[in-house]
Structures are given as structure tokens and as C-alpha cells.
Amino acid sequence: MKFTYNWLKEYVDIKLKPEVLAEKITMAGLEIEVVTKVEDDWVFEAEVTTNRPDWLSIIGIAREVAAITGKSVRPRRVGSTAPHQRGEQHTRRWPQVDIQVFDALACPRYTGRIISDVKAGPSPDWLKKRLQSIGVRTVNNVVDITNFVLFETGQPLHAFDFDKLSGAKIIVRRAKDSEEIVTIDGLKRKLNSGMLVIADERSPVAIAGVMGGENTEVTENTKTILLESAYFDPQIVRKCSRALGLSSDSSYRFERNVDLAAVKTASDRAVELIVKYCNAKTAGLVDVGKKTCVLKKVSLRLDRLNALAGVVIPGKDVLRILNALGLKSVRKGVTKFVFSVPSWRQDIKNEVDLIEEVVRIYGYNNIPDALPQGIDKKEIVFAPKQFEFENLIRNTLVSFGLNEVLTYGLVDKNIDGIFQPVEIGQNVVINNPLSPELAVLRRNLVAGVLLSARWNINRNAGQIKLFEIGPVYSIGALNRKEDSFLAICLSGLRADNWQDGAKQTDFYYLKGIIESLFLKIGIKDYEISSSDNKILLAAQSTQIKIAGETIGSLGKVKKELLSKIDIEKDCFVCQLDLEKLFKYARFEKRFVQLPKFPAVCRDISTLAKQEISNSEIVNVIKEAAGSILTDIKLFDVYRGEQIPKGHKSLVYRLTYQSPEKTLTDTEVEIIHSKIISNLKEKLGVGVR
Numbered sequence: 191m192k193f194t195y196n197w198l199k200e201y202v203d204i205k206l207k208p209e210v211l212a213e214k215i216t217m218a219g220l221e222i223e224v225v226t227k228v229e230d231d232w233v234f235e236a237e238v239t240t241n242r243p244d245w246l247s248i249i250g251i252a253r254e255v256a257a258i259t260g261k262s263v264r265p266r267r268v269g270s271t272a273p274h275q276r277g278e279q280h281t282r283r284w285p286q287v288d289i290q291v292f293d294a295l296a297c298p299r300y301t302g303r304i305i306s307d308v309k310a311g312p313s314p315d316w317l318k319k320r321l322q323s324i325g326v327r328t329v330n331n332v333v334d335i336t337n338f339v340l341f342e343t344g345q346p347l348h349a350f351d352f353d354k355l356s357g358a359k360i361i362v363r364r365a366k367d368s369e370e371i372v373t374i375d376g377l378k379r380k381l382n383s384g385m386l387v388i389a390d391e392r393s394p395v396a397i398a399g400v401m402g403g404e405n406t407e408v409t410e411n412t413k414t415i416l417l418e419s420a421y422f423d424p425q426i427v428r429k430c431s432r433a434l435g436l437s438s439d440s441s442y443r444f445e446r447n448v449d450l451a452a453v454k455t456a457s458d459r460a461v462e463l464i465v466k467y468c469n470a471k472t473a474g475l476v477d478v479g480k481k482t483c484v485l486k487k488v489s490l491r492l493d494r495l496n497a498l499a500g501v502v503i504p505g506k507d508v509l510r511i512l513n514a515l516g517l518k519s520v521r522k523g524v525t526k527f528v529f530s531v532p533s534w535r536q537d538i539k540n541e542v543d544l545i546e547e548v549v550r551i552y553g554y555n556n557i558p559d560a561l562p563q564g565i566d567k568k569e570i571v572f573a574p575k576q577f578e579f580e581n582l583i584r585n586t587l588v589s590f591g592l593n594e595v596l597t598y599g600l601v602d603k604n605i606d607g608i609f610q611p612v613e614i615g616q617n618v619v620i621n622n623p624l625s626p627e628l629a630v631l632r633r634n635l636v637a638g639v640l641l642s643a644r645w646n647i648n649r650n651a652g653q654i655k656l657f658e659i660g661p662v663y664s665i666g667a668l669n670r671k672e673d674s675f676l677a678i679c680l681s682g683l684r685a686d687n688w689q690d691g692a693k694q695t696d697f698y699y700l701k702g703i704i705e706s707l708f709l710k711i712g713i714k715d716y717e718i719s720s721s722d723n724k725i726l727l728a729a730q731s732t733q734i735k736i737a738g739e740t741i742g743s744l745g746k747v748k749k750e751l752l753s754k755i756d757i758e759k760d761c762f763v764c765q766l767d768l769e770k771l772f773k774y775a776r777f778e779k780r781f782v783q784l785p786k787f788p789a790v791c792r793d794i795s796t797l798a799k800q801e802i803s804n805s806e807i808v809n810v811i812k813e814a815a816g817s818i819l820t821d822i823k824l825f826d827v828y829r830g831e832q833i834p835k836g837h838k839s840l841v842y843r844l845t846y847q848s849p850e851k852t853l854t855d856t857e858v859e860i861i862h863s864k865i866i867s868n869l870k871e872k873l874g875v876g877v878r
Contacts, residue, residue: 191246192324193341195232201252203261208232214258219550220245231323243446244534247344257514257551285352287416289478292363296386297398299453299479300362300420303461304352308332308470310412317467326439332408332415335463337439344534345419345448345456346440348388348396350406352414357391360416362398369394372404373436385430386422399427399444400436417464419457421450421479432622450483451533486531490544493525498542499549501557511551512544576674579711579772580659583676586710590703592655592678597638599661600628608751609637611723611743611765615664615671631663635677636725636763640747643679644757654681654695654761659768674768678703678744681761697730700744700762704734712776718744719805725751726763734766736774742766789820789847790858794865795878796840797833802873807840810875814868815861818853821845839878 195208204211212222212234220242224235236245244250249263256263285304291297312318313334321328321337328334336347352358365381371394372378379397381387386398396402399422408415427444431437454477464470490512496502505527509519512529517538521528531538538544549557584594603617610633617630632638635658643654657678664671680703684695701718708716713736721733726745734742744764752761796807804824811822826841833839844865846858869875 191236191238191251193234193236193248193251194228194320194323195234196230197248197320197323198252198255200264201249202256202259202263204255204259206259208234211255215251215254217553217555218254218258220251220254228323233323240446241537243443243448243536244344246443246446248342250344250534253514253516257511260510260514262514285358285414285473287352287355287358287360287476289360289476290362291478292361293386294479296364296423296426297362297479298421298423299450299477299481300360301418301453301457301475301477302360303417303457303475304414304473305417305461305464305468305470306414306473308413308415308464308468310408310410310468314467330408330410331468332412332464335460335467336417338463339456339460340439340443343452343456343459344443345452346399346443347456347460348402348418348440349408350395350402350416350418351408351412352416353412354406355390355395355416356393359391360418361389361391362420363387363389365394371395371397373397373401374404374407375401376404379434379436382433384426385433386426388418397430397434397436398422400431400434400441401438415464417457417460419453419460421448421453429622432624435625447536449534450480454481483533485533486539487520487528488531488538488540488544489526489528490541490548491526494541495545495548498545499552499557500560503548503552507552508548511548515547515551517544517547576769576772579775579777580674580768582711582777583707583768584659586707587657587678587703590655590706592657592703595639595642595656595658596660597635597642597658598628599632599663600624601630601632601637602627603630605637605641605755606630606632606634608754609640609725609747610634611636611725614662615666618663618665618670633662633664634765635660635662635675636679636765639677639679639763640752640755640757640761643681643761644755647681647757647759651682652686653683654679654759655684656680676742676764676766676768676771678764679761680763681757681759695760695762697744697746697762700764701732704744704764704766711771712778713771713774716774717805717809720803721745730762736771739770741770741774783849785847785849787848787850787852789845790853790855792844792846792858792862794842794844794862796842796869796875797837797878798840798873798875800836800838802875804840806873807842807869807875810868810872811842811844811865814865815844815846818846818848818861819844820847 198204208225212225216222221237222234223237226233238245252263285306287302287304289300289302291300310330310332313328313331317334317338318328321334324341326337332349336349340346364383365385365387367383369381370378371381387394388396388398394403395406422444424445424447427441431441431445461472465472492505513519516532516535517529519527520530529544588594600620606617614633617633619630623629639656639658642656646654657676659676661672662675678700680695680700682695684693684699686692717735718732721731721743723731723743723745725747726743727748730746732744733740742765747761747763798807808822812819823843824840825843828839846853846861866877
């Protein structure tokens with residue numbers, strides 16, 4: 191919901207600066223996401239929760255501001271317009287409209303008013319400015335007035351060109367299966383029997399609560415209009431909007447429930463403006479269906495309020511706050527009040543709702559911090575260990591130069607399937623998705639970080655270093671599961687400076703990040719070995735194991751998969767199961783005495799078959815050497831001349847050291863020879 195500072199000041203006297211006002215509104219529960227200076231005004235962008243449709247109007251927000259600041263909303267007196275305005279005689283013959291509602295449950299109230307002698311044309315400057323300030327395109331004075339009233343009151347309106355209605359009839363009915371309508375955006379839409387339409391004698395002229403039809407659109411040639419103001423069932427509008435993939439400012443409000451009592455008031459307000467700015471004349475109102483709604487009465491006990499709030503709020507303040515919000519006190523007592531709830535506050539149903547209203551306007555910041563009674567401060571655990579573990583990973587990766595991303599838990603089923611490294615169960619499917627791109631809960635984080643990488647690549651980002659920590663979801667054989675995962679995506683340059691030059695990200699850079707991360711979280715005994723991963727290139731696809739348990743994978747994504755999401759650059763990804771990883775993490779730090787005795791370094795140049803992995807050779811070396819081997823490094827890999835076909839040469843530097851004595855050459859040679867012998871016997875690996 192967008193509104194402006196100057197527009198709001200027309201309804202309530204505001205002295206606060208825009209930034210201060212935004213903070214106070216946010217603290218009261220209506221989150222102001224952005225405040226932007228535009229010429230001589232300020233534009234506020236608010237995130238409105240679904241239970242507060244009254245906030246989808248300037249007047250609704252004005253009530254909140256009035257309650258927060260202790261002011262009053264300026265009343266707007268709108269009277270009904272007489273049929274013989276502008277010197278018309280009582281004898282004038284007015285066009286008649288026949289309104290028939292065939293589904294009273296889907297449309298409890300429908301009003302229509304004939305407005306004649308309309309001069310459609312450009313809107314006055316003030317009206318254009320109001321709409322343009324919140325990003326609404328101006329069309330003509332009639333359409334602009336209906337849009338203005340929508341944002342002012344929260345009640346959607348629609349103007350039909352009356353002369354284009356067949357039979358001078360309005361019929362509110364269910365659509366017929368395969369019935370079609372061309373909406374005002376120029377698109378033909380196929381309807382079904384679950385949808386509600388506004389029709390004339392021949393065919394639909396609007397999709398109820400969503401969008402009007404092109405065939406009865408108001409144009410510069412329009413002379414007579416039928417102004418619609420109605421109440422449509424929220425569920426029917428929502429299902430129709432989702433089924434057609436069509437959303438509008440009107441459907442957005444009808445889906446969240448408009449105020450039944452405001453249907454006529456909004457129509458009166460629009461007529462007042464149309465008569466004034468379109469030089470028009472209006473006939474009486476045709477009002478079909480419910481005219482009023484029963485107002486709820488809710489009681490509030492002061493002792494209950496103070497017990498839940500944790501602070502004593504005087505009764506006079508309670509009355510002031512709730513009266514300012516439009517709740518009328520119908521019974522006052524010393525310890526208990528009874529309030530009549532206005533029609534626009536359909537979310538208030540019981541006592542605790544009134545308590546919430548009082549506390550949020552009173553100010554959460556005015557409630558002192560206090561621990562619940564009976565709780566010892568020493569016993570409080572502020573964060574579970576796994577939460578601390580994830581924060582440690584997060585901070586470590588940021589220190590490595592990576593950037594954290596947050597992606598949607600809802601994803602496209604096809605994309606999720608394409609980038610699922612291993613099958614972990616079926617998708618959790620959303621019954622009523624907002625769009626095909628948000629149809630299932632994700633089973634992996636890889637797709638999300640790759641799409642984030644694409645977004646950055648398309649904006650010429652040279653270094654892509656992204657990670658995400660979040661849940662993944664699946665349906666297993668017995669139940670639904672939610673697990674915490676880590677995903678990393680690297681692409682482009684890993685460094686670009688005068689000393690190192692431009693160096694591309696590669697598999698080993700990502701592997702180094704994972705190994706450094708493991709060192710930080712206290713994991714030493716792990717194995718990185720080749721794997722057959724369906725999303726990774728075979729030559730650069732590895733799995734990571736700890737104590738024989740697979741906890742994740744890393745490697746280079748296949749180009750044919752990247753092309754499906756329009757990524758042309760190489761991407762390297764890693765995904766780890768954090769719940770499994772947490773089992774092996776060691777957070778305690780232990781001091782290790784610096785070695786007193788010198789180390790001995792020996793190189794060993796091996797000749798191995800191509801399919802023998804580095805991890806297999808390293809494991810054999812460690813097993814043969816025992817605790818005397820303190821470090822092993824691979825520092826050269828060679829394939830080419832002087833190396834037999836199908837083989838490779840790997841050169842390792844081994845460091846031997848004893849904490850108890852200085853090692854002799856003979857002792858080192860015995861271990862070194864044992865290593866060479868075991869490599870030959872177990873792997874068929876020779877030396878050069």
C-alpha cells in the first residue's frame with residue numbers, strides 16, 4: 191500500500207516529520223518499508239498484513255495516525271445526490287437499470303447508480319498528482335475518480351458505459367464453463383462455473399471483483415455511466431484471481447474483505463466527485479441485498495489487560511486509544527468496558543484482540559523489560575547449540591569473502607528437480623500456489639543460489655561468491671521432513687588485483703573453502719572422494735564423508751543444466767547437510783604444546799592409474815605412517831610425456847615429527863619404505 195504524507199495530512203493534522211511518523215506507524219504494527227522524497231512530498235510504502243484490510247485505504251491509515259498522535263480524523267461529509275441536480279426538473283425521464291443478483295452468497299450487496307451527461311476527459315491536476323504520486327496511471331476523469339475513491343476509502347468501484355450494456359441490465363451470476371471475456375487489458379480470458387461475473391443480457395461485461403470488460407469500458411465518447419459499488423465474497427474472488435493469473439487493486443482488496451457498510455458511502459463519494467469534475471447529473475441509487483451488518487460487542491477487563499501487558503495502563507488511556515480507532519464504548523465500568531466494534535474492523539472478535547489494540551498504540555517500547563516470575567536468569571539459554579553452530583558457519587563464510595543470500599522456500603517444481611543432487615523424497619506440493627514458480631517447497635538450496643548467481647551475472651557482477659543456510663523439505667516413506675542445509679555457489683573471478691592478476695574460480699578454490707570451514711568448526715577426519723552426482727560434471731564431482739556417512743557434495747555444475755536457467759558461465763556448487771555436520775563438529779578449543787623436536791620432510795613421487803583418487807592414496811599413506819606423520823601435502827600433479835597412458839604422477843611432501851625425541855634417518859626411512867610398499871600392494875601405485 192502506497193500513500194503520501196501530504197495526502198494523509200488532508201485527513202489528520204500531522205506535525206511529525208515523515209521519518210519520525212514512519213517509525214511510529216511501524217512500531218504500532220503497520221510496517222513502513224520505504225519512505226521516499228518525491229518533489230515536495232514523501233511517499234510511504236507499507237506492508238499490510240492480510241488481517242487488516244482497513245489499512246488498504248488512506249482513511250484507514252489516517253485512523254491509525256490519529257490514534258498514535260492523539261489527533262482526530264477530519265470528517266468527510268458526503269451526502270447523497272438528488273436526481274434533479276443542476277437545474278433538472280422532477281419530470282426528467284432518467285435511464286433505468288434492472289439489477290438482478292442470482293447468487294446472494296457470492297454477492298451479498300450490489301449497488302448501481304446511473305450518471306448521465308458525463309463529459310469524459312482529462313482529470314484535474316490535483317487528482318492526477320494524487321494518483322501519480324503512488325504510481326497509478328491516469329486514464330480519464332471518470333476512471334481516475336473511481337481509482338481515487340478506491341485508495342481513499344478501500345472500496346473498489348467500477349464504471350460501465352451504460353449505453354453499451356445490452357438490455358439495460360446488470361446480472362450478477364456464475365460464469366458458464368468455457369465462457370469468454372476480453373478484459374480491459376486487451377486479453378481474452380476463458381472462464382468457468384466457479385467464477386462470478388457481471389453480465390448484461392447477452393454476455394459477461396466484467397469479472398466480479400477482479401477486472402472489467404473491454405466491451406463496456408469508459409472512453410472519451412461515453413455519455414452515461416453505471417457506477418458499480420458492491421461486496422463480493424473474498425474466497426470466490428481469490429480463487430478466480432489465482433485461476434486466471436490476474437490480479438488488480440480491486441481484487442487485492444476484495445480478497446481481504448471490504449467493509450460491507452462502506453459500499454454505499456464510497457459510491458456517494460465518487461458521485462460527488464463525478465458530478466463536480468465531469469459536469470454530470472445523477473439518478474437515484476439501486477441497492478440490492480444487505481444494507482447493514484450487525485456490529486459485534488466485545489468486553490475488556492482492565493485487570494486482564496494489565497496482566498497480559500505487564501504494565502498498568504489507566505482506564506482513561508484505554509478509552510482514548512480504542513475510541514480513536516473507531517471503537518465506541520457502549521458500557522463503562524470501573525474495571526470493565528464494553529465496546530462496539532466498527533464494521534471495518536472484522537479482525538476484532540474477542541477480548542485479547544482489544545488488548546492487542548491498546549498495547550500496540552500505547553507503545554511496546556513503553557513496556558519495561560522483565561523476566562517472567564519464577565525464572566532464574568542463570569538458567570536461561572538464549573540460543574540452542576545448532577543455532578550457534580549455523581551462526582559460526584555464517585560468520586566464517588562471510589570472513590572468507592562470501593555473501594549470504596536468502597531465497598524463497600517455494601520454488602518451481604521443474605527447477606527444483608533439475609538441481610536435486612540426490613533423491614531425498616518427494617516434493618511437498620502447495621494446493622493453491624500463487625504462481626507456477628512457487629508451486630512446491632524446495633528439496634535443495636542449489637537451485638536458489640544458482641538463480642541468485644544468474645541475477646548477479648546478468649548485472650555484470652565479476653565475482654559470484656554466494657551461500658545460503660536454510661531449510662529444505664521433503665516427503666519421506668513415513669513422514670514429512672524438514673532439514674537444515676548449507677549451499678555455496680562460486681562463479682567468475684576469485685581474485686583480480688595487481689599482484690595475482692585475474693584468477694578464475696575453480697573446483698579447488700571451492701574445496702579449499704570447505705576444508706577451511708571444517709577446520710574452523712573442529713572437523714578433521716573427513717573424506718572427499720569422487721562421486722556420481724547427476725548435477726555435477728563427472729571429472730569434478732565429489733562427495734564428502736565423515737565416519738562413513740555422506741554429508742554433502744561439491745563440484746562443477748554441468749553446462750547443459752546451467753543452460754536451462756540461462757547461465758553461460760561455469761558455476762561451482764557445494765551442498766552440505768548441517769544436521770549431520772553438527773554431529774561431528776567440535777567447538778571446544780584445546781591447547782597443543784609447540785613441538786620441541788625438529789621435523790623431517792621427505793617427498794614421494796607416485797605413479798598411479800588415472801582412476802585412483804588422491805584421497806585413496808592419502809588414506810594409505812596415513813595408515814602406514816601412523817602418528818609419526820604430522821602433515822601430508824600434494825604439491826604437484828603431472829600428466830603427459832614420460833607418463834604412461836592412463837596414468838598420472840602425484841608428488842607428496844610428507845612431514846615426520848615426534849613429540850618425544852629427534853627422529854633419526856633410519857627411523858624415518860623405515861616408515862617411508864613401509865608407505866611405498868603399502869601403496870604398491872593395496873593400490874598398485876608405484877614410485878618414480
